[in-house]
Amino acid sequence: MTGTFVGVTRTIDGSSIAxxxxxxxxxxxxxxxAVRRVPGLATLLVGDDPASAVYVAAKRRAxxxxxxxxxxxxxPExxxxxxxxxxxxxxxxxSDVSGILLQLPLPPQLDAAALIDRIPVTKDVDGLTTASLGRLARxxxxxxxxTPSGVIELLDAEGIELKGACVAVVGWGELVGRPLTHLLLRRGATVxxxxxxxxxxxxxxxPADIVVVATGVRGLVGPEHVRPGATVIDVGIHRTPHGLAGDVRAAELDGIxxxxxxxxxxxxxxxxxMLLVNTLRAAEWGAEAAPVPVC
Known part of the structure; x- marks a missing residue:
């Protein structure tokens, strides 16, 4: 089954919102x-994976x-x-480090889960420690x-009501699918x-009003999967000979x-x-229990 033409599909400008x-x-x-509480983000890169180096450089620049x-x-590797x-x-x-980010993936000899859990929950700006995920679930x-927080911000920026909305999350990964499901449920969506x-x-x-796709499978979702008028959030990114592509066949959904x-x-x-937002929040929450600095 394919979709029906519904008019002009609106492109959600994530770059502008970001x-x-x-x-x-x-x-x-x-x-x-002004009160000498500048947030600080510590990035930790292990090895020389080219993609990871690019991602870390972009985060540090931001x-x-x-x-x-x-x-x-x-x-070293x-x-x-x-x-x-x-x-x-x-x-x-x-004390000058508000947040810690351990860039993934790690070399195979390292236990990523154990190392992530060494990051204090108050400095876990990736939100991936067992303690952080437990707080989310509760x-x-x-x-x-x-990334899941970014998806919620995009929907909010577009004025899309989550309370009562039917949302399909495609993908049950630890980085996106699972935490996003919790965030959506907390906002009153049926997931x-x-x-x-x-x-x-x-x-x-x-049947979904909103479809979020985060599978790592290029072009998995097309018009046969989306009802006319639905909002589609494509989390995937893949390098192809013709440029970057997502988990969604976006061109086929134009007008659907x-x-x-x-x-x-x-x-x-x-x-x-959202990494910057988390770093700022970590600094602000950490300062709540700190004494007022003497000028």
Whole structure:
């Protein structure tokens, strides 16, 4: 079954929304600097994976542009778990480091889950520690994973009501699908989840008002999966000989989807924007229990 033409599909401009959020963060950082509380983000890169190096460089650039303190550690590919853990512990003890980001993936000799859990929950700006995910599941205050938070911000910026909406989340990964499901449920959405064992994907996605696709499978979702007028959020990103592509066959949804995020320029810019938001929140929440500095 394919969709029906509904008119012009609106492109959700994630780049523009992310710029606004980053500008707001920069303003609040400037206010914090006036009382000597500049947030700081520590990035930790292990090895020389080219893609990871590019991602870390982009995050560090955004941190500096926001006026935050940029702290970086780069360890060799053959680093032991003890060596990486020691750096995490050192960063955790620094008062000028508000947040710690351990860039994934790690070399195969390292236990990513164990190392992530060494990051204090108060500095877990990726929102991936067991403690952070537990706080999310229980609805307690905490730092949320950046990409799912970015998806929620995109929907809010578009004025899309989540309370009572039917949302299909395609993908049950630890980085996006699972935390996003919790965030949506907390906002009052009715959520259906599809994963690799789902027998009929269209049966899950076609009734939905909003379809979020985060599978890592290029071009998985097309017009047969989307009802006319639905909002489609494409989290996937893939390099192809013709440029970047997503998990959604976006061109085929033109005139069917009511709104859709592009690749690039949709969810991607929001991830870094929300990383800055989390770093600022970590600094502000940490300062709540700190004494007022003497000028």
């Amino acid at each position: 710029r606004r959020i980053r500008a707001e963060v920069a303003e609040r950082v400037a206010e914090a600097a 941190v500096r542009e926001a006026g935050m303190r940029d702290v970086h550690r780069h360890l 053959h680093s032991t778990e003890y060596e990486v853990a020691s750096v995490i512990d050192e960063l955790a003890g620094r 609805g307690e205050r905490g730092l949320r994973p950046c 259906s989840v599809a994963h690799e064992f789902t027998a009929d994907l269209a049966a899950v996605t076609r 989807a009511g709104r859709i995020t592009p690749v690039p320029g949709g969810v991607g810019p929001m991830t870094i924007a």
